[in-house]
Amino acid sequence: MKRIIASIFVAIAFIMYSIHGRQQTSPVVTPTSSSQTTPSNSSSAVTNSGGTPVGTTTTTYKNGQYTGSVEDAFYGSVQVQATISGGKLTDVEFLQYPNDRENSIAINQQAMPALKQEAIQAQSAQVDTISGATDTSQAFMQSLSTALKEAQG
Amino acid sequence: MKQTELIMGMPITILVEGTSVSKTDLEAAFDRFHEIDEAYSPYKITSEVSRINKGLEKAKWSSEMKHIISLCEQTTRETHGFFEAFYNGQFDPSGLVKGWAIQQVAHLLKSRDLSHFFIDAGGDIQVSRPANNNTPWRVGIRNPMNREEIIKVVGVTHEGVATSGTYIRGNHIYNPISKKPADAIASLTVIGPNIYEADRFATAAFAMGPSGITFIESLEGFEAYMVDNNRIATFTSGFERYSISS
Numbered sequence: 227m228k229r230i231i232a233s234i235f236v237a238i239a240f241i242m243y244s245i246h247g248r249q250q251t252s253p254v255v256t257p258t259s260s261s262q263t264t265p266s267n268s269s270s271a272v273t274n275s276g277g278t279p280v281g282t283t284t285t286t287y288k289n290g291q292y293t294g295s296v297e298d299a300f301y302g303s304v305q306v307q308a309t310i311s312g313g314k315l316t317d318v319e320f321l322q323y324p325n326d327r328e329n330s331i332a333i334n335q336q337a338m339p340a341l342k343q344e345a346i347q348a349q350s351a352q353v354d355t356i357s358g359a360t361d362t363s364q365a366f367m368q369s370l371s372t373a374l375k376e377a378q379g
Numbered sequence: 380m381k382q383t384e385l386i387m388g389m390p391i392t393i394l395v396e397g398t399s400v401s402k403t404d405l406e407a408a409f410d411r412f413h414e415i416d417e418a419y420s421p422y423k424i425t426s427e428v429s430r431i432n433k434g435l436e437k438a439k440w441s442s443e444m445k446h447i448i449s450l451c452e453q454t455t456r457e458t459h460g461f462f463e464a465f466y467n468g469q470f471d472p473s474g475l476v477k478g479w480a481i482q483q484v485a486h487l488l489k490s491r492d493l494s495h496f497f498i499d500a501g502g503d504i505q506v507s508r509p510a511n512n513n514t515p516w517r518v519g520i521r522n523p524m525n526r527e528e529i530i531k532v533v534g535v536t537h538e539g540v541a542t543s544g545t546y547i548r549g550n551h552i553y554n555p556i557s558k559k560p561a562d563a564i565a566s567l568t569v570i571g572p573n574i575y576e577a578d579r580f581a582t583a584a585f586a587m588g589p590s591g592i593t594f595i596e597s598l599e600g601f602e603a604y605m606v607d608n609n610r611i612a613t614f615t616s617g618f619e620r621y622s623i624s625s
Contacts, residue, residue, distance in 0.1 A: 297388070340616035341592060346522065346530040346606055351623065353532055355392065357568055358502040358521030359544035 286313035287377035293321065294373035308373040315377075318370060380405060386412045387420065387477070389501030395488065396495035404491050408484045412500075415480040419447070421471045432469050447472050450479065458583035458594075478541060478578025481505050485574070498574075503541040505574035517623060523565035523606050530612070531568075531604060533621040539574030543567050543585035544606075567591055568604045570621055577601070 287310040294306045309317040381394040382405050393408055418427045418441075427435070427444055440448075451464035451472050464472045481498050485505045488496055497506040497516055506516040515534030522528035523544050533540065544566030567585045571577030580601060584591030592613050595603035602618040 340596060341613050342616070342619075343611055343613050346610050346612050348522065348525075348528040349519070349530060349532055351517070351519075351529075351532045353517045353519035353529060354394070355497055355499045355504055355516070356502065356519040356521050356529060357499075357504055357540045357542045358526065359523065359542055359566055 287315065287374065289313065290377065292373040292376045294370050306370050306373060308370060308377060310377050315374070382409070384409050384412075387416045387480075387500070391498070391500045393484070393488075393498050394496060395493050397493070400493055404488065404493060407491070408487055408498075411484050411487055412480060415476065415483065418444070419472060419476045419480075421469070421473060428470060428472065447476065447479070451475055454579045454583070458580070461583040461586045461594075462579060474582045475579050477501070477503060478539070478575040481539070481578075482573055482575040503539070503574055503578050505539045506535050506537065508536045515623075520568050520604060521566075524610065530606070532623040533570060534623045535570065535621065537573075539571050539577035541569050541571070541574060541578040541581040543569075543581045563589055563607055564591065565606045565608050567595075567606075569595055569601060570603070570618075571601045 289310050289312070292308045292310065294308065296305045305321040307319045307321050308315055309319070380400045380402075381392065383390050383392040385391070386409065391409070391412055393405055395404065417423065417425070420426045421428050421432070423429060427441060431440065431444070448464075448470075451462070454462045454475060455464070462474060464470060464475065477500060481500050481503060482505065484498055485496075485507060488494075488498075489507070494507055494509045495512065497504055502521070504518055506518070508514070508516060513536055515536050518533050518535055518540050519529035520531040520533065520542065522530045544564075564585065567581055569577045569581040569584065571580060580595065580598065581603075584594050584603065587594055589605075589607070592603055592605040592615065595601050596615045602615045602621060604612055604614045604618055606612050
């Protein structure tokens with residue numbers, strides 16, 4: 227749930243950014259977790275072209291549930307439903323979400339003494355690029371933004 | 380020169396070092412991604428994959444499509460059935476096409492005499508750096524519990540790095556045999572001789588659940604780093620030679 231809430235803040239920040247700024251192609255917006263709870267002090271990606279921080283509380287929406295568009299995310303479709311209460315976005319539910327590795331079956335786990343283990347730890351090193359599971363955040367943003375457009379009436 | 384475009388529903392970044400690279404080179408590279416997306420996306424009604432699912436007769440299949448199908452069949456055999464492009468009577472090669480597409484574009488760049496580059500398509504990466512400049516590219520492995528964080532840095536010079544996983548909680552992958560959620564593994568990163576090989580085996584190994592890492596250990600020329608939901612990483616015996624400590 228925490229993730230979803232964090233996603234909502236990122237999503238709103240993104241939508242506000244695209245309203246104030248020009249169309250941008252890169253979906254990589256990564257505010258730190260501390261800035262998500264204080265939108266007025268958010269990361270640089272949330273500022274408009276004049277550099278003024280854009281708060282996430284400036285837009286009010288009509289109460290209700292709004293279904294976003296179905297967005298193609300290559301491995302499947304993303305569709306969200308946004309719930310507005312008290313004029314604010316209070317919940318986002320995934321109606322459709324793809325999984326990039328759908329067909330899973332279990333096999334018996336064998337003993338493999340050569341394998342090693344460690345607890346994961348955050349690294350601060352500089353990198354050229356990052357490997358991670360397929361990011362469908364752009365499709366999420368697009369579906370949510372159509373739901374919120376409808377909520378504005 | 381670095382450029383990012385959204386294709387196949389994901390950001391694709393190409394970075395080419397050196398002065399010989401032109402905008403035309405990158406345009407050709409992105410055009411190839413678009414072309415592959417148009418042909419193989421199961422979600423585009425005009426794609427050849429969609430037309431095959433609607434009954435396009437075999438005589439009209441392109442030779443490239445036949446090649447892709449043979450690669451899918453080969454991968455199903457090599458992964459003991461854990462990779463499957465035909466299910467519910469539908470053909471969906473997307474689990475294999477992404478890695479293959481990156482590989483195709485890497486070939487395209489090399490054919491244009493470009494040899495210092497990386498291609499990152501939605502977190503699956505092919506790097507290239509010739510022997511006379513062997514400084515590795517530094518590739519971070521993302522924390523599946525917190526996408527702001529990297530939990531490992533690997534140095535690669537010509538390999539492919541692919542990660543399978545899911546970042547959305549509550550969206551379980553179901554094991555069709557046990558009917559139970561197979562969500563103990565958060566992510567699995569595979570380093571292989573190229574991104575096509577790394578990606579197809581990452582796909583299959585992730586579907587194997589906790590045994591996937593054992594499968595990768597058994598493969599010559601592949602290493603892997605698996606993260607479970609208890610924040611414990613299990614890695615193959617040769618993985619550490621890629622690891623760069625911070």
